[in-house]
Amino acid sequence: MTAAARVALVIDNTRTQKQRSKRTAPTQSFLTDKHSIYGGKAEIVRTQQSGGYWHFRMWISEESKYVRKTLKTKHLDTAVERAENEFFAIKANLNSGKRIFSPTVQQAAEEYLKHRWEVDVKRGSITEGRWGTIKSQLNHFVAYCGIVGRSERSSVTRLSDLESKSLQGYQQYRQQKGAKDVTIKNEQATINALCRWAFDEGLHSVQHYVFPSISRRGVDADTLRRSTYTDDEYRRITRALISYTSNKTAKAEFLSDEERFTRQLVRHFFLTGANTMMRFGELYQLKWGNVETYSAENQRLVTINVLAETSKVRQSRVIKVRGGKHFDRLRSLSKHTKQGDWVFTAHNGERVTRDALYYHYAQLMTLAGITDWKERNLTYYSTRHYGITKRLQSNANPLTLSKVCGTSLKHLTETYYHADLTEQERAALLRYEGSSAEVVELD
Template structure:
């Protein structure tokens, strides 16, 4: 495309300043020089008649002039270009104010938006109402197994508008944000909308099966697949104990783990403290969690230490890591256990423990975190304390987990009484 104004020749007809119509084959075309953008705007007039061509060209001319007066450029980057620009900017923010996990989430959210808006859509042509049907399109065709929560869509919409605000600041769009259709307020008391968790009885059964699962793997630890099987078993046990997010747990290093003793009422307790570093935390904030030690970390340490140290010594000296800096849930200390392995062994454990209605309840590995948080809530901890332990906001805890469980309802019904020998006795 030419980068400067050109003069007319015998086949061109000047109609306005910087504008001409010209023939290409039998048909007339329009060309207008955009001074600020230093490019030509070109349109096919789709007519062989000169007078008709002049009328159509005049319409294009006035439209372009109106854009110029309004400060709107004619040429525009595509939605795909805009997303790429924004992601490049956000990638630079990793370890400054976002984590790698958060960046991955932003990338996923914007990929869904591109599928909706179409990748070749011009940024300058976007209208404020273009995303009114975003929620409907996102849930379209989803099966019961593929349920998509309103909260998930709201989070996507927030990411999209954050990008639009940034693009608007950099003069790549003509609008600062979309007006999404407001979603129905979620009924936090609706049983079906609670976080999908386990019952206490199910966790007991899962715990029993996990002990067997780990023991079986340890008996033949050198057989193919058994090391990962054992690590997966420990991963689930510790997930139940600490309620970490997957992205946080798989990035834990041995330096993040600490054992110590604490005396309460003249009784000694063995405790474990895990440090979730800011760089691996979803919320980019360091937190520490202390729970009672029931021996699993010590067993995992005994399994991992000789193997990982031997592997590290086999590497070139400049690539070796100290054991403290290796990953806890990893066959070699360098590469974390895969999502596929976690999903595979989770399904095995769930079947062994005979957990029912998995699909209907949407039970997944993350459900261990839901169970952990629910237990903290039911123990009487205030929302602020639970939020601090879980690495989330107080509002999130209040809205999502402070539902009335059956256990709470029964306890409330018998407030002020104890049951003894089948009889209700006032306390």
């Protein structure tokens, strides 16, 4: 640095210090009266613009901020009495670990997610995937609160701005975004879980938010039917999988060995999902040490140990299902088949990414000619729907099936009653014959 530059820097610093002193000096002259209470731990002040009314002021070292509050009186004795009450209330909150200044909704959501990660994910109470779902749900909550804040001309929405009925418009907001009622209901449960946590932590004065009731209806038969595959669509997808992973296609598209194997992983992820009826997260986190194939009645079956830490319901289960041949084939293709290896491990030794799975899924839908798959919400989870539906239509024992799927019998029967409706339709079309082979019509 040249001498001229050093001189310029000194002059600039001097100007900055003068500017600072100019900013701080009026603060003292702005006060017209000041009295300390409890040895200066707090004070009451009057300013040029307070109209003679006293204000309470206290420095909160834990949060590096001043508490400022009007005492709504011009009388000194009354002001001192009210200030002492404020002081004791603040000290009581601080001693109990409560914060004085409310965090923003964004900050509260971030702290809650950090809490859930440390307390639940690391201890195995919930899966990382479930934590990601909670994060996604809270993102919608934060976005909505931002809209509410802007409508009230507030750039930042704090938890203290929200009252118990402040989220009455949340359902309509999410419906306009295309969210289904069941999705909104789950989001509201997560939001109230955050609210209870914030209340317990002393961050919020509200224990829970009051949402307009969403009537609990059975899953609409047409809705669930649309969110799974028809038999024809399933056949088209399985044919597309064969073509998508064939040597002919690999040569035509100049695919690398890594890309060819990724397509095989996608193929087997889809087929094992339909055969095992496992949830996406359970299948995605499956390791070879928890898979054992065997033969029974000329079929290849598989025993799978679904670990509690990978299950949505946090309960382990051992299932015996079809699809052993798909695991056998994948094992023969994979380089990573040790006990601790992920079943769906890419050539590089890392688990295949979710992005890769969903990218190829979109390609498969196009190849199979299913153009409305996004509108119908067809995903890998639809393979579970399809597998359960077909087994119910094949008269599988619902109780046994619920145990295999890791869900309750009540949920199974309520959710998949569209399969029962299909069977009722078939029964209605049956013709019953008497002993003389005379057709008996049921009118």
